[in-house]
Amino acid sequence: MSRLAARFAELKAQKTKTGKQKTALIPYVMTSDPSPEITLPLMHAMVEAGANIIELGAPFSDPMADGPVIQAAAERSLEHNTSLHDVFSVVAEFRKTDDKTPIVMMGYLNPIEVMGYESFAQQASACGIDGVITVDMPPVEAGDYVPALKSHEVDPIFLLAPTSTEARIERLADVASGFVYYVSLKGVTGAATLDVSSVEQKVAQIKQHIDLPIGVGFGISDAESAAKVAGCSDAVVVGSVIVKKMTLNDGKTEPERSIIIKEISDILSAMRSAMDEEQ
């Protein structure tokens, strides 16, 4: 069983205080943001604070689907010339002491395209990446991409949006694995607040067609919204609210990194307890 499947099965077996199954907490951070040295200790700290899966960003110079917060994170990361090889390295390091927590890489297609799908899939799998979200790779173009990932047991994870039609949801059922990422807002990452009841409806609609866990992201900014979304999904993805903490300092020294790591851990711990309490 893949790490992602195992993790979701494990959460399903655990119960929250109100007797419901537990929801995964998935923080998103950009590799080498704000410094290359922070990523590894931050990943371990996030697991410690209650993260069940880690979404690790690979930077791209032209992140069209992201708002200003994630865009700035990519720019900071690229100041260190971060490449896919750096993402692979940090995951390989992480795996030396944590072989359970699934890692999902999130990025844009061009770096993968230039590396070649086969080579990318092979290296991603070898370092311990479990799933890949490629924002600008829709199922219709994924004829070579999906088999390359699947042949190396890496899950191709796709996005769905409030505007996704029934037909597009059905189409996704044929190619997606791991989980499905429901983008709960129209717009870019870090945009306004979300309407929980419409998320609930859409998740129910998706579940009719796709037998995979559904993660919900975009617009989850605090413990309260995390708990609400947890009530109607299998995973809660938080990005912008923690990536904002990367601007506290440039993460060059150990004390600087500790400040950022502590702030992010606090946010995640609060979300974790709210999610486990309220469901």
Add this chain to the structure above:
Amino acid sequence: MTQLIDKSVKQKPESVDYSAMPDDYGHFGVYGGVFASETLMQALDELRDAYEKIKTDEEFQKQFDEDLAQYVGRPSPLYFAERLTQKVGGAKIYLKREDLNHTGAHKINNTIGQGLLAKMMGKKRIIAETGAGQHGVASATVAARFGMECVVYMGAEDIVRQAPNVYRMKLLGATVVAVESGSKTLKDALNEAMRDWVTNVDDTFYIIGTVAGPHPYPAMVRDFQTIIGREAKAQMQEQCGCLPDALVACIGGGSNAIGLFHPFLEDESVAMYGVEGGGLGVDSGKHAAPLCAGSPGVLHGNRTYLMEDENGQIIETHSVSAGLDYPGVGPEHSWLKDIGRVNYVAATDDEALHAFHTLTRVEGIIPALESSHAVAYGMKLAATMKSEERIIINLSGRGDKDINTIAKIEGIEL
């Protein structure tokens, strides 16, 4: 596992059906496609359906033709540049005078088309990206005419380079948003416009200004621009009773070039040259010539030749002309390069500036800096050809917008 792109092997088709491109999903060979996030897919599907409908809709086409005639002032002349021909000494040089269109460039052909489509789809708000400002002006113009709100995204650096066009857009009632991210030029403006579109997709129509972006943009913009080539073909027939021997057009995204080239693709005797922004020279690395010196990749919703580094990051481009300062190119051009139908070359900043002055002095026509690249290469090419041969240079825009840039380069204070 076969990869989509084998950089060493090019397609060498025996015969090509140019009219069959793109396929239903927007592919020109391996190029083009719909590489967009799920958040945009519904909007792109809706646009594709609307575009498919108008392609054969007589009423729409009639309205489009009428607007091109009465509002834009088409047909634009095909002008025999006799003095330039004499000066160069070689093939007869004809200029397709897109600079004489309303708003001063070919861009209006496309914005009229997309503006009519926006109206038909019931959209209330138009957004656009712009580099040199010509597309922004053309979009703001159409928005004013149709009574729609208009927001134009423009790189902060381009806003400085093209101040007169920024003011024109404001006069036309558009809001110009300065884009401060990345290289602060055209590609960043496009990113920002896409973000706006994703957020306001219900009431907003995004008018892309060139033959790039996700399907259906490359095909749709091409179809609106082929009026250039269709006219040129008929005009050459009327004036000389023959086809031209060569066509020359500048390439940023490539909309004026595809507009001129497309109606001639099946005429094998017609050679074609797309001229990219050579900046300080293609060997210097400081240029905007992805077809000459780039490699295939995926950006802004399509697979095409790009200026990119070994890690797949987009690198900054350089061109004296804001309209050519773009790291990608329309996917149909990438395909036409690989099959060898069109020659892609570059003219440097200096060559373009020289051509700018030559045309201005010899013919009394001030060309846009973008078009000056085509003029530069066209003069070079004509000199190698026989006097009975004919070339058409697409004079895609007029140079009034560039006089501040030229004066600055030459140390003149206006």
